[in-house]
Each structure stands twice: as C-alpha cells, then as structure tokens.
Amino acid sequence: xxxxxxxxxxxxxxxxxxxxxxxxxxxxxxxxxxxxxxxxxxxxxxxxxxxxxxxxxxxxxxxxxxxxxxxxxxxxxxxxxxxxxxxxxxxxxxxxxxxxxxxxxxxxxxxxxxxxxxxxxxxxxxxxxxxxxxxxxxxxxxxxxxxxxxxxxxxxxxxxxxxxxxxxxxxxxxxxxxxxxxxxxxxxxxxxxxxxxxxxxxxxxxxxxxxxxxxxxxxxxxxxxxxxxxxxxxxxxxxxxxxxxxxxxxxxxxxxxxxxxxxxxxxxxxxxxxxxxxxxxxxxxx
Amino acid sequence: xxxxxxxxxxxxxxxxxxxxxxxxxxxxxxxxxxxxxxxxxxxxxxxxxxxxxxxxxxxxxxxxxxxxxxxxxxxxxxxxxxxxxxxxxxxxxxxxxxxxxxxxxxxxxxxxxxxxxxxxxxxxxxxxxxxxxxxxxxxxxxxxxxxxxxxxxxxxxxxxxxxxxxxxxxxxxxxxxxxxxxxxxxxxxxxxxxxxxxxxxxxxxxxxxxxxxxxxxxxxxxxxxxxxxxxxxxxxxxxxxxxxxxxxxxxxxxxxxxxxxxxxxxxxxxxxxxxxxxxxxxxxxxxxxxxxxxxxxxxxxxxxxxxxxxxxxxxxxxxxxxxxxxxxxxxxxxxxxxxxxxxxxxxxxxxxxxxxxxxxxxxxxxxxxxxxxxxxxxxxxxxxxxxxxxxxxxxxxxxxxxxxxxxxxxxxxxxxxxxxxxxxxxxxxxxxxxxxxxxxxxxxxxxxxxxxxxxxxxxxxxxxxxxxxxxxxxxxxxxxxxxxxxxxxxxxxxxxxxxxxxxxxxxxxxxxxxxxxxxxxxxxxxxxxxxxxxxxxxxxxxxxxxxxxxxxxxxxxxxxxxxxxxxxxxxx
Numbered sequence: 001x002x003x004x005x006x007x008x009x010x011x012x013x014x015x016x017x018x019x020x021x022x023x024x025x026x027x028x029x030x031x032x033x034x035x036x037x038x039x040x041x042x043x044x045x046x047x048x049x050x051x052x053x054x055x056x057x058x059x060x061x062x063x064x065x066x067x068x069x070x071x072x073x074x075x076x077x078x079x080x081x082x083x084x085x086x087x088x089x090x091x092x093x094x095x096x097x098x099x100x101x102x103x104x105x106x107x108x109x110x111x112x113x114x115x116x117x118x119x120x121x122x123x124x125x126x127x128x129x130x131x132x133x134x135x136x137x138x139x140x141x142x143x144x145x146x147x148x149x150x151x152x153x154x155x156x157x158x159x160x161x162x163x164x165x166x167x168x169x170x171x172x173x174x175x176x177x178x179x180x181x182x183x184x185x186x187x188x189x190x191x192x193x194x195x196x197x198x199x200x201x202x203x204x205x206x207x208x209x210x211x212x213x214x215x216x217x218x219x220x221x222x223x224x225x226x227x228x229x230x231x232x233x234x235x236x237x238x239x240x241x242x243x244x245x246x247x248x249x250x251x252x253x254x255x256x257x258x259x260x261x262x263x264x265x266x267x268x269x270x271x272x273x274x275x276x277x278x279x280x281x282x283x284x285x286x
Numbered sequence: 287x288x289x290x291x292x293x294x295x296x297x298x299x300x301x302x303x304x305x306x307x308x309x310x311x312x313x314x315x316x317x318x319x320x321x322x323x324x325x326x327x328x329x330x331x332x333x334x335x336x337x338x339x340x341x342x343x344x345x346x347x348x349x350x351x352x353x354x355x356x357x358x359x360x361x362x363x364x365x366x367x368x369x370x371x372x373x374x375x376x377x378x379x380x381x382x383x384x385x386x387x388x389x390x391x392x393x394x395x396x397x398x399x400x401x402x403x404x405x406x407x408x409x410x411x412x413x414x415x416x417x418x419x420x421x422x423x424x425x426x427x428x429x430x431x432x433x434x435x436x437x438x439x440x441x442x443x444x445x446x447x448x449x450x451x452x453x454x455x456x457x458x459x460x461x462x463x464x465x466x467x468x469x470x471x472x473x474x475x476x477x478x479x480x481x482x483x484x485x486x487x488x489x490x491x492x493x494x495x496x497x498x499x500x501x502x503x504x505x506x507x508x509x510x511x512x513x514x515x516x517x518x519x520x521x522x523x524x525x526x527x528x529x530x531x532x533x534x535x536x537x538x539x540x541x542x543x544x545x546x547x548x549x550x551x552x553x554x555x556x557x558x559x560x561x562x563x564x565x566x567x568x569x570x571x572x573x574x575x576x577x578x579x580x581x582x583x584x585x586x587x588x589x590x591x592x593x594x595x596x597x598x599x600x601x602x603x604x605x606x607x608x609x610x611x612x613x614x615x616x617x618x619x620x621x622x623x624x625x626x627x628x629x630x631x632x633x634x635x636x637x638x639x640x641x642x643x644x645x646x647x648x649x650x651x652x653x654x655x656x657x658x659x660x661x662x663x664x665x666x667x668x669x670x671x672x673x674x675x676x677x678x679x680x681x682x683x684x685x686x687x688x689x690x691x692x693x694x695x696x697x698x699x700x701x702x703x704x705x706x707x708x709x710x711x712x713x714x715x716x717x718x719x720x721x722x723x724x725x726x727x728x729x730x731x732x733x734x735x736x737x738x739x740x741x742x743x744x745x746x747x748x749x750x751x752x753x754x755x756x757x758x759x760x761x762x763x764x765x766x767x768x769x770x771x772x773x774x775x776x777x778x779x780x781x782x783x784x785x786x787x788x789x790x791x792x793x794x795x796x797x798x799x800x801x802x803x804x805x806x807x808x809x810x811x812x813x814x815x816x817x818x819x820x821x822x823x824x825x826x827x828x829x830x831x832x833x834x835x836x837x838x839x840x841x842x843x844x845x846x847x848x849x850x851x852x853x854x855x856x857x858x
Contacts, residue, residue, distance in 0.1 A: 040704060040708070041703070041704050043703050048714070056713070056723055059709065060709060063552065063582075064712065064713040065714050069545075072540070072545040072548035072549040072552065073549060073551055073552025076549035076556065077552040077555060077556040079536050079553070080536070080552070081556045081704060083704065084556070084703055101544075102545055105545065109538075260536055269558050271509065273504070273507050273674070277533065278505060278533070281504070281529065281532075282669050286490070
C-alpha cells in the first residue's frame, strides 16, 4: 500500500497475521484521506482490546482510554472543541459489553462523532471468551457448553434508540467499507459503523468465508430513512445486511443543543472567564 | 401569663416539620431577611432521605457577631407537627420557647410546658390552606425580630413573582397574619427579643457550601462539568447548571459516574477545565477514571461531598469518612492532592486553587466537603477575586511534539489537539514519551519516576495548616475540613490560653512544616467526624505525629459546639 498521511509507519502491530483489523485500518486511512481531514484535527478515541490499539498505528491525535469507556471522552472532546473530527473506536466487547450503558446514552445524546466497532463476535486480547455478539452455542474456554445468552444486536438497539446513522460493513470489502466510513464521518450526528471481521485466532465459526456467505449488501429497494424498515432489516435472521440501514438527518446534535453554543459558536476552550459577571454573581449573594 | 424575655447576643431558631411542609422555603427566606436586617446568620439543616413526610429540621442562628457553627441549644422552636417536636426533643431545654399549634402538638393534654399557642390551622385556612403555615411562621419570626415588613414583601415578589400576582398576594397575606400574631406576642410581653444589629453585615454575602464550591469552580475557570446526581454533592451540579450559559460552562448529567469522569477527562484533553461532583458511592465508580487521570497525566478536579457509608449508609447525613478512600482510590501509584475546606471562604479559594494546581502539575485534585458543610449558610465578607488571572498551562505544539517528554520537574508541556502542528497522544497503557504503548521495563521505570516526581513540586506549594491560638500551647486540638468552625468555637468557649486549634485545609500532601506545629504540644487531641480517625493515621504516616486523644463522632450528625466543648473538657 502507498504511504498515507495517516500511516504512522509502525510495522510491528500487535495483531495476528490475517486479522480483519488490518483491512479496517486501511479502510480508515483511505476514507480519512479522501475526505481531506488533517491528522492534527482528528482525534481517535479508543478503549481497550486489540481493536482499541488502532490509534497507535495511525498518525493522529489519540485518546486511548479505558476498557468500555471510549464514548464518554469522545463526547467530552467534541463538546469542548466542536471543530475537531472525533472517532471513537473499539471492539464489540468494549463498546457493547463493558461500555453498553455509554453506547445507549451516547446514541441518545447524539454528539457529532463516528463510532466504529470492530465486531468479530469474540474476545481476542483475553483469548477467546464469548463477546456480547457471539452466537448461541459458541463454545469457548469459559462458555464450555456454548453461549446461552441471546446475542446483542447493536443495529437493532441503535435503530430502536433512533440513532442518527446506523451502518454495517465487512472488513473484507475495502471499497464498500471506505464508502460507508466516509458517509458516517461526514454525517452530522452520532454515526455507528459496526464492522464485521474475522478473528483468525479465536473464532473458527465466523470466518472470512462465513461472513461472505452470511452477508449481503442492501440495495436501492431499502429506504434507509424508514425506521421500521431499518428495524426489520436489523432483526433479520440468516444473512446479515451490510450498508447504511438507517439515517435520521434531522436530529439536533449534542453540541449544538448545549446552552453554551446558543449565542456563540466559539469553542468553550477559546473563551475567557468573564470576571465582571463573576463579580456580579458574587454581589447578587448580598 | 407566661413571659419569655430573650436577652442574648446569639439566638437559635429551629423550624421542624415533615419533608414537603416548606421548611426549606422558610430557611431561604429568613436567611436573606435576617442578613438584610443587619444580623449575622448561620443556618444548617438535617433531613431524611425522603421527598415527603418524616421529620426534618433547620437551624437558624441569628447573632450580633459572626457565627459559623452548629449549636444544639434551641431558643425558639417552631414545630409543625408532633413528630417534628419529638424529633428535636432532646435539644429542648427549660429556656426553649416553643411556638406552635397546641391542639396539634399536644392533642392528649398539655404535656409540653410553656408552649405558646398559635392557631396556625385557622389562620392558614383563612388564607387558602395549610401550605401557608410556613409563610405565617416567617411573619411571626419577622415580627419578633422587628424585620421590616417591606423587605419581606420585596423578597416575596422577587421569589414568587413568576407564579403570578395572586400567589404573591396570598403569601403577603400569610406574612401579615403571622406578623400580626408576632406583634401581639411582643406587645403583650409574652415573647420579647432584644438583639443588637451589626452594621458590618450589610456588605457581606451569604452563601452555603455548595455555592462556595460552585463559585470557586467558576473563578477557577471551570468550563466543563459532567456528573451524576448524588446527595449531598448535587447542589454544586445544580449551581453550575444554573450559571452554565452565563459563564460558558458545559454541564451534562452523565448516565453514570464512570461516564462523568471519563467525559470530563476528554474535556481536559481537548483543553477545557473540568469538574466532577460526587459522593462516596459515586466516587467508587470513578476510581478507574481517577487512575486513568494518573497515567495520562491529565488534570482533574473532583468535588467529593462525603456522607456516611459503607455503601448507601445514611444518604442525607454527614461524615468525614472518605478521606482514606480519596487518598488511596485508583489502582497503581500516582500523585494527587487533597484539599478539605472548613470555611466558606476556604471552599471558594481552594476550589479555585484546585483548578490551578491540577492544570499546572497535571494531577487529580480533590475538594473534600460533606453534607453538613454543603448545606450550611453564613454571611462572609465579599470574596476577593481581584487577582483574577487564570494561567492556562497549555502549549502550542510543533511537529515532533511529545506529550510525555522527560523533564527535570517531571512535568511535560501539555498540548491539546488542533492547537499547533503536533499530535497529542495519551494512553492508559504505559507509554513512551510520545504517548504510544510500550512494554519496555526501563521506560516503565522512567515514566513512573517522572509521574511520582511531580509530587515534590506539589509539596512546595502545599497550604500550611492554620493555627488559632498560641504557638507554644501545650494542648493542640487538630481538625480538618468542616469541623473547623465548630472546634474553634468550642475551644473559644473553654477560654484556656494553653489550648490552640490547628486546622488543616490541605490534608495531602501535608505541608513540609507540619511537624513544627507540634513541638510544644504535649496533648494532641484530634476531632474527626468519623469512627477511626483517618486523619490521625495520615498525620502519623506522613508527618510522624502521635495523637494522644481522639474525639470521634459517627452517628451521621455534625458535632455541636456544646457537645464538643463537653467532650474536650473530659479529656484535657
């Protein structure tokens, strides 16, 4: 691959050979470049896990925080300086398991950020336990008799919460993934991109071939502004739909709804404390 | 006829009733009216963890001199129900004047001697219902203390104006009814109060602990706050929310305390100045975020309003039980700073300082308060904000910028994303100078040393303890945080010149000169609102100070001045 402005040059990555993360990394770099985003104006926020190491292999501002906690700092960063492009990225265990409460609340809050979730249906870094999206019956060193929990359906949950942008991609399809990512990043408001990808070390069920066989791309017959249609697609059994499931372009974002940005678009970090007003406030306590 | 002349320079009024009976409205009204009239005022409240019912009480201490502490003694008691009366019964003395509706308070006969009967039900029904009882009482108190009727009207218009002229008129009617009754008590000589006014009060402001912390945060340049409501820390969240637009502060109620601290760390990373406010249980959830602040070297300000634990404990009560929790919370080893203001002025200045220290040294800084402190009001001189400059310790980055560049002080220049040509990389993993993950053990040692080294510089800026009394006093009474004004007044009452009070407002790291305050003190008495003397242990561990006597209280209530005076007498 040719050199990209987002390529950090790191070649010793902690991912296994053949890991879907490599494809996702290439797609992210390509999408960002094509959108003309500058590394200095991009903040990648991640949690913990193999997917969450992504920002270290890119050239950009990075907040690599705690397991499950990428979305709250991403929200805080975007609100403090709305001029930045903010992407929160992690794996399925991080975003949907440990960070489940933040996932739901961030959708409700609707900050203008992109949420990329590497969904390989298994825990990689802790060596092969079930993730929230693991299918029933999936046998692991912990779930020795197979998973007995209903898999978490992130797309259905997101549509149910009226997320402003909901999409699914597959790491094996570079061009289509780039296209989805570009739409997600340029979308105004919270945008979820659940990216299916194989874990070559710990998931022998949901392999590259399995994903090819069990996915299909939505075509023009799907109206992604129709929430009910999106919910129907999100809950389909059998083959998983890829592409943009749902978009609600009319939702106000978190930042633009904040009182501090009603009369001024200047980021709060650029404002000075108004000492006169503080004096008045103290005086009012007389 | 019964007659109660009150000739004191310090009068304590207690109002008590069920939650929802408007005791708090009366407190707010009277607090401002007394101050405007030229009296010094201290007020505090204790309440149950329920929205309606139960028994809550509010104390208003009205004085001709400055008062800042809780008294058990009640001079004037206004119970709104029998339960409320029983709730404060242990505080009633022969000198207590009880003003209330006899029929309600002693329905089975007169077992409460000396009660001044007021037909509250009849008066309030005439106006429009029982909800006016509390405002009638305001009128009675106003008459007894000769508060200008016009001032009350103005205040009511201000407060209820939004609800319409009729509401204002009804409230004024209620005040008038109470005033008339109170005037009757005075003219008949039943109750007569003589209290000298203090001209110096006029320019003072009157605030409570929550407002002092909130104002300090604004003065400290706080422009981001994310928190989850939890008693008794919520008033700070409410205060900043109310002034959010005015001062450009983003205030967001988070889904939980984990989100609150992580969101606020994101804000600091982007260049904002963030605050979280919480209590013990909420702070427990923030512990991993605190540890994150430690390794990414993010500034952070945490207001921790303590209440009795473990777990939910006594949700609306007071305790100084989370000192060690704040000191040791968070996995791993990293520096932090703990302030514990004991006065409203200190709460303002230390909260403000917390932002400066956090930003300068890139460490988490705590402001430790408690329920008693947060809910107590008193008048203080105008807060000095003349040195209003806020130093932002943010640099414009250049290409090749390293967020964790090694330096002699351990402090690396802090850049923010988008400002300059460089990239700002922070990581919860151990990292190299650029901020990228490393598992190199030599780098680990260097980074640990760098982070811990910052504590040396912080120590040099530590706030020394405040000594009240003689340097060579043989008995030193040690306190920290909210107990200070109570300890000071109790020791003043003992008026012994061999006793001094030593008040710690920065409890960690300790000022390097701490030991010098104990040179002459053979008796070292520590007063703490907890069960195990956590600060006593801290003094031993960090300054090798041996405590000789411990006076502890952990029933969920603050010390009263009288109680502490008695307990001090027992041990000195």
